[in-house]
Amino acid sequence: MQLAQYSWLDEPKRKIGTNLPPALLMYGVEGVGKRTLALHLAQSALCEKASFLKEPCGICGSCHLFQAETHPDFKMLSNDEVDTSADEEGAASTKKVKQVISVKTVRELGSFCYTKPHRGHAKVIIIDPADNLNQNASNALLKNLEEPPAFLHFILLAKHSESLIPTILSRCLKVHVRAPExxxxxxxxxxxxxxxxxxxxxxxxxxxxxxxxxxxxxxxxxDDAFFVNRDKILALLSQDAINAFTLAAFCEKIDAPILQRIFYPLLHDLLMADLGGDIVFHKDKVSEIQRIKRAMTPKAVTHWQGSFNDYLKSANHPLNRRLALEALFLKWPQA
Ligand SMILES: [Zn+2]
The missing domain is CATH 1.10.8 (Helicase, Ruva Protein; domain 3)
Structure with a gap:
């Protein structure tokens, strides 16, 4: 894993210093490259030829095992995989990723933390996303962080540093991975x-x-579907009379985080259009924005945003998503 092509990751790497600390927290927005950097650091720490500051050699036994994802001294903890096939009517038997890292997953680290490395002199555990450690999992992890053996290194990845409990935070070197210009x-x-x-x-x-x-x-x-869905929603909202039921039926198929990515920028630009500011996210759709805005007041836009936020909070476990969306779009401000 070479870092040269990711110039914006140089700065956080420099901040880490000359050695991988016992506990490192790297935080920053989704998709900035935290995992890429973490894998690079882990491979460097395990490489038999390179020093930590250099690129891993890519050819030693350790690098080969790392690249094949079979290195015995490396572990990646991620969201739990739970089998939800039993409670999903008619669904194929698929494993669904649950948005949590449970205490069971952390406890399964067990002896990995205390037995000596199989090769070389280091062991590395990446936890991604550490935002998703629940309270019990955090406490279990803390036990491992309190008196770690010298060979053990934790790399925690999170969107926000505040999502970790203070007792874990205080044991980590904290490095912000910033998005580039x-x-x-x-x-x-x-x-x-x-x-x-x-x-x-x-x-x-x-x-x-x-x-x-x-x-x-x-x-x-x-993601072609993202732009297709965005354009379709804009088209539905641009009509003279908005049909809440058609909108709800269409949006029901779209996951809540995607809807958020469509509607937050839309609400932002509707406000901007009203206040005479720059339309940032819909430069290709200025006439649609003007049509959607029509007689909408800024107050009505922010009010609907409140209802949308309520929908997002309940979106993971709605009794009936279609009904919730219909109620939401019936509140869409119209002249
Ligand atoms: Zn190597």
């Missing part, structure tokens, strides 16, 4: 061969919606 992300995207030629406004929109985070921007660009 818009132009840097834009250049980096231009160099990605996996991305086909894209319209400039679409690229800029993806970058802005992702807070300039490069990997998140790339994911959005590759």
């Amino acid at each position: 818009l132009a840097v992300t834009s250049d980096w995207l231009n160099r990605q061969t996996s991305i086909n030629q894209i319209e400039e406004h679409k690229k800029e929109l993806a970058i802005r919606l992702s807070g300039c985070a490069p990997f998140a921007s790339m994911q959005l660009i590759e």
